[in-house]
Amino acid sequence: MSRIMVNELKKYINEKVVIQGFVHRIRRLKSISFIILRDRTGFVQCVADNNSFDISDLKLESVVEVNGEVKTGENVFNNFEVLIEKINIINSVKCELPIELNKEDLDINLETMLNNRVLSLRHQKINAIFKIQNIIVRSFREFLSKEGFTEIFTPKLVSEGAEGGTEVFKLKYFEKEAYLAQSPQFYKQMMVGAGFERVFEVAHVYRAEEHNTSRHLNEYVSMDFEMGFIEDEKDIMKMEEELLKIILKNVKNEGKSCLDVLKVNIPIIDKPIPTMKFNEAIELLKREYNKNDLEGDLDPEAEKLLGRYVKEKLDSDFLFLTHYPRKKRPMYTMPCGEEETHSFDLLFRGVEITTGGQRIHDYDNLIKNIVYKGLSPENYESYTEVFKYGMPKHGGLAIGLERITAQLLDLENIREATLITRDRTRLTP
């Protein structure tokens, strides 16, 4: 007999089945015992006759196979249960469990959760986060594929830092020095120019940032797209708006059971996302919140206040901030006049989840802008060269997967939306 998944058992009332999974809970009464078995699809109550089975050795979280008959019977999980005819321990737990997994909430601090990651992930409320994350990624790829984008895999071992920043991991690549890519920026632009026109990539990127905050990771998943033959950054913003609509819709529909477990409501986008110029935002923060300490950039508090403002005034969870100052944007960003750029950030509930914009497509202007940013064009030759051979007007954006997951599910720390965390101090498990 082959294994039946727990969520299929309702079709087998009064039939014999084999189920397999983890021992979630054990309750011994005088004549019978209840064993709650958990597989990837759910929970089921199994009933053992104490005269027939000695389950005194059975440990929580052990892996078991149960042969039994499905019978109607109300319990907290289903309106059926499995009468055990045989129970076989596939792999027994070898020692005390470091954390308790069968309470409604996993009542442990973040350190303990991450140190015992394989166990904490078994908890329904943790597990659900990654089921939702799956829907986000899949929706990202599906939407863009339908819009004519080609998926690309670009190297993470690179010879040039994308942003000219210093926060890169270095390594020896045989006789050469290499860096871990901070973003697929150069390569996705090159792939637009390589004739794919529209490309996306979902892959790890690396930031050797020294700070250890609740919203930064040193290795994270970046969902990038880049598209050619645009007019300006507004085409990118429009594409992102449609993309987000689909993501939210799919999470809401397909993720319903997970959202119920997590007790989270997903917003919908039913009107255009409001936009605000960066300079207007600075003025607004001064005027409305007396926030005067910003020096040409937003800080997390400023983003939070703007998030609150658009929620209260415009009933929106999202806000596009546009026309970022040229000084604050990387060298490939298309300037807009002397001071501003054709670029934007997207705030979601007061946290930046996207940076994007139009890029420079003209070779001479690109070289000029590299110099303007105080960088040396000769360090970027394998990137800039392709601009000599016909590059369409183009732009794109990046969405941090863990960031958007954490914001959507109202998680306090981005590490909660990361299967295995890599931060300032954490290199295991």
Added chain:
Amino acid sequence: MSRIMVNELKKYINEKVVIQGFVHRIRRLKSISFIILRDRTGFVQCVADNNSFDISDLKLESVVEVNGEVKTGENVFNNFEVLIEKINIINSVKCELPIELNKEDLDINLETMLNNRVLSLRHQKINAIFKIQNIIVRSFREFLSKEGFTEIFTPKLVSEGAEGGTEVFKLKYFEKEAYLAQSPQFYKQMMVGAGFERVFEVAHVYRAEEHNTSRHLNEYVSMDFEMGFIEDEKDIMKMEEELLKIILKNVKNEGKSCLDVLKVNIPIIDKPIPTMKFNEAIELLKREYNKNDLEGDLDPEAEKLLGRYVKEKLDSDFLFLTHYPRKKRPMYTMPCGEEETHSFDLLFRGVEITTGGQRIHDYDNLIKNIVYKGLSPENYESYTEVFKYGMPKHGGLAIGLERITAQLLDLENIREATLITRDRTRLTP
């Protein structure tokens, strides 16, 4: 007016359109000129009246926008053409093109192709490779998602080498030493134990191998899956067979136009993939091909001969080799008796494209096998620890994306199936 893609133009006969793309070819006659425009969907012939347009400055591969009217008219690409009313150069090519892109074949050597990657990718026959690769990846994900697998993203910065090998890239991770992951092996097993049961990942892996062959890359895309609650490695092989059927079917159907360009036939799997024990293969190679120089492992020539053998004798492009010797398999491989293992390779047309098998799920046996392989269990604690807490029987496999693409499309060198190559000497572009 918004841009119409070339493959949509047939719907606009006798209508005005705007098209955008690259100048693929120019042919000047006495009174008219032909400009072949290429966008990501195809080619179209555009006709310019020489009295109205001076296109003497127009360069091949420049990016242009054409306003014109679609008229019926037979030519090598379509049964319509576009009469140019306005042509606007969006971005002109700045210098001589290093390679010729508008011949049927891109007649250059591999070095030149990779050195001019953005340009060579514009060629229809190169571009088509990656459209096919897209179908392979998408089919992999779609099939496994339907089979209840969860997509995972696991760290590529790790503290332990998966196979105990020395061919790893090392880097400084703040105060610690880290490695680039050679495979997601440990983490995908951990995620099975974390309750996802079935997981897959499509991501880069890194091998610091010194040799520079036509079938190795130092950074490549590994398509991995791992599944719990199996009986043995045959469950993995069965899953792979179904997976490959879908991949081949989708490539054949959805990739038809690309396959026509590449002049490639895709095999179908219409009967079970033959299997052969590793030891039997060694014997067969001696008997049939007088190949006696194998010391407990296959070499590329041996794989080739086996590929030829199954093609001739069994009319199969595929061959599962099973029961690999314990000595040749990593420490996590489930032993089968004293000498063999529950593991397999899949050969496709005489090249290994998959390694897989059942893994050890019992903690004590795992520790014993680590010692058997001459390794130190204390180096693997963050991995082995999870086996104390209830690990189901499990197994999985990895398919090299570039490898399967190259084999399927009959490419001579794996670099041709890689957007941007990272090999022994190549770190740019």
